[in-house]
Amino acid sequence: MTLIGQSVRRLEDRPLLTGEGRYAGDINLPGQLHMRLVRSPVAHGRILDVDILEAVDLEGVVAVWTGADVSAIPPIDFRQEGLTDLYPYRQPILAQDVVRYVGEPVAVVFANDPYTAEDAAEAVFVDVDDLPLTLDATAAPGSFDGTHSTEAAVVRTTYGSVDESFTAADKIVSVEVTVGRHTGVPMETRGALATVEPSGSLVMYGAAKVPHYNRKAIAAMLGIDTDKVILREGHVGGGFGVRGELYPEDVLVCLAALRLRRSVKWIEDRKEHLVATNHSRDQHHRISAAVDPDGFITAIRDEFWVDQGAYIRTHAATVPNLTMAMLPGPYLFPSYETTGHIRLTNKTPAGTYRAPGRYEATFARERLLDAVAHELGESPIETRRRNFIPKDQMPFSRPIRALGTVIEYDSGDYAGILDRLLEHVDHDALAAELAHRRRGGEAVGLGIAFFVEKSGLGPYEGARIQVDTEGAVRVVTGAASVGQGVETTIAQICGDGLGIPHDRIAVVHGQTDAIDHGLGAFASRVTVMTGTATYLATQELEKKAKAVATHVLEVAPEDLRLVEGRVEVAGAPDRALTLGEIAARLEPLSASGMGLEPELAAESWFTTDHMTYPYGVHAAVVSVDKETGGVVIERFVVAYDVGRAVNPMLVEGQIVGGAAQGLGGALLEEFVYSQDGQPLATSFMDYLLPTATEMVAIDVLLLEDAPSPLNPLGVKGAGEGGTTAFGAAIAAAVDDALQKPRAIFRLPITPERLRQIIHGDYPEEGAAPCK
Amino acid sequence: MKPPRFEYRAPSDVEEVVGILTEVGDEGKVLAGGQSLVPSMNFRLARPGLLVDINGVKALDYIQRSGDRILIGTLTRHSCLENAAAVPGPLGRLLATAAHHVGHMPIRVRGTFGGSVAHADPAAEWCMVSVLLDAEIIAVGSRGRRTIPAEDFFRTVFTTALEPYELLSEVILPVLPDSARFGFVEFSRRAGDFAIVASSVVIDVGSNGIINPRVALAGVGGTPVRARSAEAVLAGSAPSAELFRAAADAAAGDVEPMGDIHGSSEYRRHLVRVLTRRALERAASEA
Ligand SMILES: Cc1cc2nc3c(=O)[nH]c(=O)nc-3n(C[C@H](O)[C@H](O)[C@H](O)COP(=O)(O)OP(=O)(O)OC[C@H]3O[C@@H](n4cnc5c(N)ncnc54)[C@H](O)[C@@H]3O)c2cc1C
DSSP: OEEEEOOOOTTHHHHHTTTTOOGGGGGOOOOOEEEEEEEEHHHHHHHHEEEOOHHHHHHTTEEEEEGGGGTTSOOOOSSOOOOOGGGOOOOSOOSEEEOOSSTTTEEOOOEEOOOOHHHHHHHHHHEEEOOOOOTTSSSSSOSSSSSSSSSSEEEEEEEEHHHHHHHOOOOEEEEEEEEEEEEEOOOOOOOOEEOOOSSSSSEEEEEEEOOHHHHHHHHHHHHHOOOGGGEEOOOOSSOOOTTTOOHHHHHHHHHHHHHOSEEEEEEOOHHHHHHHHHHEEEEEEEEEEEETTSOOEEEEEEEEEEESSSOOOOOHHHHHHHHHTTTTTTTSEEEEEEEEEEOOSSSSOOOSSSSTTHHHHHHHHHHHHHHHHHHHHHHHHHHHHBBBOOGGSSSEEEEEEEEEEEEEEEOOOHHHHHHHHHHHTTTTHHHHHHHHHTTTEEEEEEEEEEEEOBBOOOSSSEEEEEEETOEEEEEEEEEOOOOOOOHHHHHHHHHHHHHGGGEEEEOSBTTTTTTTTTSOOTTTHHHHHHHHHHHHHHHHHHHHHHHHHHHHTTTTTTGGEEEETEETTTTEEEEEEEEHHHHHHHHHHHHHHHHHOOEEEEEEEESSSSSSSEEEEEEEEEEEEETTTTTTEEEEEEEEESSSOSHHHHHHHHHHHHHHHHHIIIIIOOOOOOOSOOBOOOOOTOOOOOOTTTTTOEEEEEOOOEEEEESSOOOOOOTTTTTTOOOOHHHHHHHHTTTOOOOOEEEEEEEEHHHHHTTTTTTTOOOOOOO | OOOOEEEEEEEHHHHHHHHHHHHHHEEEEEEEEEEEHHHHHTTSSOOOSEEEEEETGGGGOOOEEETTTTEETTTTTHHHHHHHHSSSSHHHHHHHHHTTSSOOOOOOHHHHHHHHHHHHTTHHHHHHHHTTOOEEEEEETTTTEEEHHHHEEEEEETEEEEOOOOEEEEEEEEEOTEEEEEEEEEEEETTTSSSSSSEEEEEEEEEEEEEEEEEEEEESSOOOOEHHHHHHHHTTTTTOOOHHHHHHHHHHHHHOOOOOOTBBBHHHHHHHHHHHHHHHHHHHHHH
């Protein structure tokens, strides 16, 4: 073991930094058409007419389609957590009769260049008769389509004896909290280029995240054979949950390539992106704790509302289900009940975003624990310690399922990581310093929030390793890369197993014609799943290499060692064969002479029905300008245990990037809608992403105290823990700065809202205990 | 986010620019730094039939002193003014502070002083400074040159006294006496964003109290606003915390802000009070 644990440079960087990246926008084919969507200008209404006459007549326009032209194509199906109740709410690729949000595709234009396409799209006139709007997911449900309610489903999770615990409680503490609507905004917008190859195969470039699933889904929707559809992933400029899911535009470029027999390209622009790509979060929780006389929380009762937007897209009930499954977090909570209302509104449809369900649930739970601490008159740290799942109860199982698995925490030392964090920040000294500054008139405070993440979702992933006669190594996997460093990480694991440098290893991912099965890049799964498959494949490959060396060197396999890419005789390292030489011996004729299959190659599949559960703590120090309501983050620490870090630099990068997104949701980013359902944050002037100036240097405390027992490498996923508790920690820090418990009950904390809170004239219902 | 079709011309002197503008009328638009115009074209909010690119008119790029006035050529990039030595005395420091608040570095390198004034965003720093200092704005048309006082120039959001056939060629600012002190304070959600509210003040403290107080505000309505009642409170009084508070309250009464998603009318008025007080305190403590 030499490469695992090393912060080696990324293999991806060379092409990206030398301008050789191949993003969706970089790929062009001769004679390609450009697609442009006509999007609904109103939030809800019946389509009276879509007038395309003027658009069709423009020079350079090849076709214009409306809903009628694609009415035979079924709506987009669920990829994950599909409930039959949700079927009526799926999105058609172009609106049929009714539009349900501003930005919904109503018609589509194909033209010879993108400028003409945009001119033509503008010339399409959509006449809509307004229908009543639903913009509040917590109000009484109405009608979605005359038949179905805007409450698509009510999901429930419960265990233990909640009612009894609340009856017997010494204290009941409640909070009502909201996480606003925001989402992942990758630097690269979505894009796709579809073409029909001479072989008759439909090829789509610009795939990401889940190419194998999408291949099947596209084939099914278009009524063609799956093996006639090929998806190719290039470089991907960020995924974050939103990019790579199947959207109407992907299906439209494919359908157009088939119908028009031309290559068809679509690149989303930023204004579209902010209304067309999945939104996320937007949850409202009413949550209560039953507390016994010892200050132990015996039960949690929660009810929440998810503003799903206008349709239910590929993620179906994923976010509400993860919210329910992960809400209990690191605490024992012997009894638990939660009820989630999946509500349709006239906003952009929502899906998963980095730490889906956990950012929201962590905010609700940690705000509640802070309120319990306040009620008990103790430090929030004490409350947490008392309720932690003790280390000796690991693995710890809850009778809850999510993503087809039972929630069973594989390993963890929650009290331990809290101690490590407190020591790292020198907690008592820090608290004293902040108290001193507060006495001097400053509004500064510290907030701490705990979280448990989930990662490494199965059920399978594979890796095929192949060594050529020059000793060059190729790993092929069906997993995908959304820019998180998959190539480097997998090459490190492979190189570690074979004793060769990682930069001699090429990693192929996201190509449906290179491997038949692959589940993709989401749920922080690739290092756990593909990484383990790769590790297992190196062991298979080693066996085969030794079998060859046994023949050639006439030494028993037990006396052979794989060292630095050579199989050598133990005790006589001069007697050796390189992996390249072994590959040469495995040309078909001599391989059969040895009774072996040709080629130095091995393939392994790792299967699992349990996820891994990394965990951590976020600590924030903030100062508040009490006059303006502005918040400055002075310091932010993320302590995160990922079991084992294959490349600590990459893990740290994941944490810092994730933290920036957590910050955005906590202080800046929000999709605001007007009363008539118009989105008001449709450019970067109004949708405020954090920039380098707002971002604080993240102090990362990367821990490997609790390796996962579920895979031989001990790894857990690292993609989301920088995000999860950010909002909760900032809220606690602002409360502390103001010395006003329960002050913050809503994200993002905008200056205007905060100033209203400080001055006690917040117009909405406050964080007061709910009934 | 692709603009509709447009024609493009790149004349090399002012006469030619004015000639083209006169010839095409409403269809023409001057292209200066492009930092506001090009995004609006991409959003299809602006649809000029013809762009008259003035970046090749080198005669419009200058900062000159003429007696007690500073002449700023319309093509002067924001970044030139970030250097406090570009203009002498307190005015140079005031302009440098303001410049630093304009967007981000790449925008400051490209965007122009005159472009910002012509664009007339009510939150723009240069528009506020023009009103603060009673700038004179020079417009050149086929019938010659005219001078427009800043307070008459800004009509409402993105709307000025400039005629479509006129080129804004120069902005004239008064040199401030060495004894003048300024305060410039902004509040925005992120560094580089347009201010939600900005407040700027210039005061000169003599033996008889404050002389020539100037207070101007941005982000509080359709145009930058001179807070005349705040100035009246300050004039002739000795600087003090109470005085600044009273002036800030008066400033809040001078505005009728419009709200948007970054701040309601009420919140902006509150910010006027806070920021004006802070600007005055800063001016009073300026070395
Ligand atoms: C991300 C971002 C952030 C920004 N933040 C700020 C900020 O914080 N504060 C701020 O003040 N600005 C900000 N800006 C705007 C920037 O300062 C622009 O440079 C400025 O508003 C316009 O100047 P320009 O030279 O780029 O003009 P252009 O964009 O070329 O033109 C703007 C308008 O003025 C007209 N015009 C330009 N020059 C003349 C002339 N000489 N005569 C007649 N008409 C003319 C044009 O026809 C057009 O209508 C920001 C811009 C961006 C993209």
